[in-house]
Amino acid sequence: MSAITIERVAKTYAGSAAPSVDDLSLTVEQGDFLCLLGPSGCGKSTTLRMIAGLEMPTEGRITIGDAVVDDAARGIHTAAERRGLGFVFQSYALWPHLTVRQNVEFGLTIQKVSARERRERVDHALETLAIAPYADRFPAALSGGQQQRVAIARTLAARPSVMLLDEPLSNLDARLRLEMRAEFQRIHRETGTTMVFVTHDQWEAMTLATRIVVMNEGRVQQVGSPLDVYQDPANRFVAEFMGSPPLNVIERGETGSSARVLDANPAAASAGLRPEALRFGAGAAGPLEFPVTIEALLPTGGSWIVEASDGARRLFGTTTSLPAVREGERTTCSVSPSDALFFSDDGSRIAESLITA
Structure with a gap:
């Protein structure tokens, strides 16, 4: 009962x-x-x-x-x-x-x-x-x-x-x-x-x-x-409300190198990337990657927040290991297609990535 x-x-x-x-x-x-x-x-x-x-x-x-x-x-x-x-x-x-x-x-x-x-x-x-x-x-x-x-x-x-x-x-x-x-x-x-x-x-x-x-x-x-x-x-809404740092959201039509994430799903109006899904540095190659500049490394005790810029927006990543990048460094950010969340114009979830890892 x-x-x-x-x-x-x-x-x-x-x-x-x-x-x-x-x-x-x-x-x-x-x-x-x-x-x-x-x-x-x-x-x-x-x-x-x-x-x-x-x-x-x-x-x-x-x-x-x-x-x-x-x-x-x-x-x-x-x-x-x-x-x-x-x-x-x-x-x-x-x-x-x-x-x-x-x-x-x-x-x-x-x-x-x-x-x-x-x-x-x-x-x-x-x-x-x-x-x-x-x-x-x-x-x-x-x-x-x-x-x-x-x-x-x-x-x-x-x-x-x-x-x-x-x-x-x-x-x-x-x-x-x-x-x-x-x-x-x-x-x-x-x-x-x-x-x-x-x-x-x-x-x-x-x-x-x-x-x-x-x-x-x-x-x-x-x-x-x-x-x-x-x-x-x-x-x-749920994706953005849950998580700290919050979800990195990329809108269709925005500039910046991270916009290529949306190429993985042409039907999506926006894409979301969790901070822990982002990997930075030359050894972090993946199916979805784009150039960024490291703006700040923020230690939080047992982890670090990595703040980066793709030329149009700020992106936030997290890692439990000492980051292998330096502030001001031009490097690569990569993410697996399976980690990207895609949304329609009304904010509902839509089909996953059309690119396979």
């Missing part, structure tokens, strides 16, 4: 001409770690809030387990507190006058769970999130990462069928975000809880999700595993 089924759901706010979410259909399977990914304003948080019951769909139906919780046509809307879901917000929303234990216990008290079971659930949640030593502290005495763990422990203690997380890591610094990503992976692996996670951070989605839903302007662009979405994007 699916954990959540969304059927032809739309949400249009009063006074808005365009829907925030438009004709969205999606299935979340039991045990999924599903990430809703996209730029600000794409409808991902609105989708999560509709699943949670904090927003009512204008159209369509939402089913959780075997219960219809929203059906716009029939006027059905189940209140958020009756959906059996856990929600972790971007803000931690902790009670400042309650201790860690009291914060985690709060929802169970409202639900009138017995004192013995409350204690057992809270102890287990505190141990799972490694915050048991802080049980008697107040939130102000905790770091940001510790406060986030308290918010997650509070949700886990309620034993929800599904956990909904709305950009819960965006307020943390880079190191804490990395630590909490590993924490979420561990929690998901150990508890098997179905999770729906909203983020605009592609690497967050790539490292956490079992499946990614890429959204733009209220519509789903692609659903797939992290590798599928990155390696086999459904359209130009």
Whole structure:
């Protein structure tokens, strides 16, 4: 049985001409770690809030387990507190006058769970999130990462069928975000809880999700595993959104030596080259090659970004080995035809290269 089924759901706010979410259909399977990914304003948080019951769909139906919780046509809307879901917000929303234990216990008290079971659930949640030593502290005495763990422990203690997380890591610094990503992976692996996670951070989605839903302007662009979405994007939007440095895009009719990449597929309006697919230097010969000038070599720690110019545009490549080129050097850039992505005028993917490697 699916954990959540969304059927032809739309949400249009009063006074808005365009829907925030438009004709969205999606299935979340039991045990999924599903990430809703996209730029600000794409409808991902609105989708999560509709699943949670904090927003009512204008159209369509939402089913959780075997219960219809929203059906716009029939006027059905189940209140958020009756959906059996856990929600972790971007803000931690902790009670400042309650201790860690009291914060985690709060929802169970409202639900009138017995004192013995409350204690057992809270102890287990505190141990799972490694915050048991802080049980008697107040939130102000905790770091940001510790406060986030308290918010997650509070949700886990309620034993929800599904956990909904709305950009819960965006307020943390880079190191804490990395630590909490590993924490979420561990929690998901150990508890098997179905999770729906909203983020605009592609690497967050790539490292956490079992499946990614890429959204733009209220519509789903692609659903797939992290590798599928990155390696086999459904359209130009997905291809450009995923990746850092971003996709190198070459437009039909542009000048510059890299324009010859489009000769590999005369039907294409544009071509995209991932930075890691570009190879620079005299020993990097390939079926598709063109002259470039190396503009900059940018070390990032364990890798390098190579910035090059083909006479009309800047191209960015990445490598995990020390580049065999120098700044200002005139050299060759090559790419395998199988690594090029081709798009039509409307941005949809079209047939692959007509040149074989």
